[in-house]
Each structure stands twice: as C-alpha cells, then as structure tokens.
Amino acid sequence: MTTKSVPRQAVLIVNAHSRKGQKLFDDARQKLEAAGVELLAAHAVRNPDRLAATVRDAVKSDAPMIIIGGGDGSMSGTVDEFVGSQCVFAVLPLGTANSFARTLGVPLDLDSAIAVIANGRRRRIDLGMIDGDYFVNAASIGLSPMIGETVPHKLKRYLGRIGYLAWAVRCFVGLRPFRLIIDDGSGERRMWATEVRILNGRFHGGVELTEDADVDSGEIIIQAVTGRSLLRLVLDWYAKFFKLRSREAHAEDFRGREFLLDTRPHHRISIDGEVLATTPVKVKVAASAIDVVVPMTDGPALS
Structure with a gap:
C-alpha cells in the first residue's frame, strides 16, 4: 500500500467575512x-457570495490543492467544487465551532493547522448530500435553523461560541416538538422529536454528538432526540457536552446510505x-467523494 503525498503547491482562499478570516x-499566507x-495565489474574499466562484475558478485552473480558511459554512458552501476533480481540500479552521476540522482531527490554532497542511497526509472521505447539495459535516432540524436564521452576525463574530450559546437560549423558548418521518427504503418510522441531526462527522456545534460517525464509513447517521419533552433535549446536549455515560440515552440513531426525511409541520434545515433546505428531503451519503488533508496519525491512509 502506498500513500499519495500532499501537494506542495496550493491556492489559499479565505472567507474574510468569517470570525477570524480578515485578521489572520x-x-x-506568510506562515504557509x-x-x-x-502559494500559486491567495485570495481574501470579503463577500461570502463570491467564495464558491473563487474556489471554482481555482479548481478550473488545475490547482493541485486549495486551502479553505473559514468556518463550517465556508467549507460546506465550497466543497461541491471539489467533487469529481483531482484537487485536494485543505482546511484552515477560522470559524466559530469548526466542527469539520474537529472531525478531521485538524487542530484549531493557526500554527498547528498549518503544520498539518505542510506535513500531513491525504485521506479520501465521504460527503453528505441533501437533495443533491453536498455538505461536509452535519445538518440539523430544530434549534440550529432557528438560531441560524435569526442570530446577529456581529454577535457570532465577536463573541464566538459564547454569543452563539446565549442566542441559543433565547431561541429555545420558541422551540416546539414535531412529528418526524424517516424512510430508509425498507419501511417508514414515525415519532415525536425535538431535534434531528444528519451526521457525516462526529461533531456539530463544536460538540461531539456521536462516536460512531466516520467520514469514510460509506454511511450517514440520522440522530433524533425523541419524545415531546424539551427537557430531554437539554439533557441530551448536557450529556454529550460533558461526555457523560448517559449521552446515548435521549436520542435514537438510524444508520444507512439513503433516507427520505420529512416532518409535520415542515421544518427548515441548517446545513453546516x-x-x-426545507423538509421533505432526500438524505444520502456520497461515498469517497473528495481528498482532504489530515494529520499523519488520523484514520486510515489513502491508497
């Protein structure tokens, strides 16, 4: 078995609108x-709407590797451009939660993340898909979309996870349980739920929600916090945040390659x-979709 090396040439593209992008x-650029x-080119993109187009142009220029600097939204919003190409995706975590970087084992401080890019290895990973849209790490129904649609950008940018948590408490007051319908092709399950997570990786919101999800498993996990009790949702997050023995007690996991997902009433979906998106949706895994850069000690090697 041979391991493909990480390219020594790259294009750096940073979301300068992200929490730390402009500053860093x-x-x-200098430390890379x-x-x-x-660096064949370096772009500080101040308009997030231009981020995907900038990455697309870099892929078309046959850049061997593109380093994306930003948060989970920046990663998810640009990953589609890598699918079907030979370009390697490298992560520079500059966001709030940085869940995708955590899943890959990429350190969150700048110097250590750059050391991974310079000295790490390639790994072939899966992506999640929702109605044909690729995502890197996790999607959610329930509290996360409520936060995402209403949180003031300056609160998230300047206070980080503390500001995000404070806004989550505010949104929690308006949260209501809903009916969840899951169909894996062999049968339909209906249940009450307060939150649903669609997991390609282990982390969401910077918290490890499962130890079972892996980015090269060829499967995706639907995790539902079941029942109508909002206290159950609080206990679930508490147990997972502090990694208590009871962290699996409040949620039910469904593992597979493809699901039809619906809710009553219909709900918005936060993707990374x-x-x-809005339910109903088709959720599936895109197995072995892209190459990423990971630490030398992380996961199986790319052959």
Missing part, C-alpha cells in the same frame, strides 16, 4: 510559505450552520 489572512507550501 496575512499571517496564514514559511512551512514550505508554495447555513439554513439552506
């Missing part, structure tokens, strides 16, 4: 080059932090 762009990564 120049530092990232000092670490031995030759961005509210982009």
Whole structure:
C-alpha cells in the first residue's frame, strides 16, 4: 500500500467575512510559505457570495490543492467544487465551532493547522448530500435553523461560541416538538422529536454528538432526540457536552446510505450552520467523494 503525498503547491482562499478570516489572512499566507507550501495565489474574499466562484475558478485552473480558511459554512458552501476533480481540500479552521476540522482531527490554532497542511497526509472521505447539495459535516432540524436564521452576525463574530450559546437560549423558548418521518427504503418510522441531526462527522456545534460517525464509513447517521419533552433535549446536549455515560440515552440513531426525511409541520434545515433546505428531503451519503488533508496519525491512509 502506498500513500499519495500532499501537494506542495496550493491556492489559499479565505472567507474574510468569517470570525477570524480578515485578521489572520496575512499571517496564514506568510506562515504557509514559511512551512514550505508554495502559494500559486491567495485570495481574501470579503463577500461570502463570491467564495464558491473563487474556489471554482481555482479548481478550473488545475490547482493541485486549495486551502479553505473559514468556518463550517465556508467549507460546506465550497466543497461541491471539489467533487469529481483531482484537487485536494485543505482546511484552515477560522470559524466559530469548526466542527469539520474537529472531525478531521485538524487542530484549531493557526500554527498547528498549518503544520498539518505542510506535513500531513491525504485521506479520501465521504460527503453528505441533501437533495443533491453536498455538505461536509452535519445538518440539523430544530434549534440550529432557528438560531441560524435569526442570530446577529456581529454577535457570532465577536463573541464566538459564547454569543452563539446565549442566542441559543433565547431561541429555545420558541422551540416546539414535531412529528418526524424517516424512510430508509425498507419501511417508514414515525415519532415525536425535538431535534434531528444528519451526521457525516462526529461533531456539530463544536460538540461531539456521536462516536460512531466516520467520514469514510460509506454511511450517514440520522440522530433524533425523541419524545415531546424539551427537557430531554437539554439533557441530551448536557450529556454529550460533558461526555457523560448517559449521552446515548435521549436520542435514537438510524444508520444507512439513503433516507427520505420529512416532518409535520415542515421544518427548515441548517446545513453546516447555513439554513439552506426545507423538509421533505432526500438524505444520502456520497461515498469517497473528495481528498482532504489530515494529520499523519488520523484514520486510515489513502491508497
């Protein structure tokens, strides 16, 4: 078995609208080059709507690797451009929760993340899909879309996870249980739920929600916090945040390659932090979709 090496040439594209993007762009560029990564181009994109187009142009230019700097929304919003290409995706975590970086084992501080890009290895990973839209890590129905649609950007940008948590408490007051319908092709399940997570990776909101999801498993996990009690949802997050023995007690997991997902009433879906879909949806895994850069010690090697 041979391991493909990480390219030594790359294009750096940073979401300068992300929490730390503008501040760290120049530092990232200098430190990447000092670490031995030759930057063919470097872009600080101040308009998030231009991020995907900038990545698309870099992929078309045959860049061997593109380093994306930003949060989970930046990763998810640009990952579609890598599918079907030979371009390697490298993560520079500059967001609030950085759940995708956590899933890949990429450190969250700038110097250590750059060391991974310079000295790590390639890994072939799965992506999630919701109605044909690729996502990197996790989607959610329930509290996350409520937060995503209403949270003031400045609160999230300047206070980070503390501001996000404070807004979550505010939104929690308006949360209501709903009917969830899951169909895996062999049968339909109906239940009450207060939150649903669609997991390609282990983390959501910076919290490890499952130990079973892996980005190269060839499967996706639907995790439902069941019942009508909002206290049950609070206990679930509490148990998972503090990694208590009871962390599996309040949610039910469904594992498979493809699901039809619906709710009554219909609900909005937050995809890697961005509210982009509404039930009903088709959820599936896109197995072995892209190459990413991970630490040398993380997961199985790419052969």
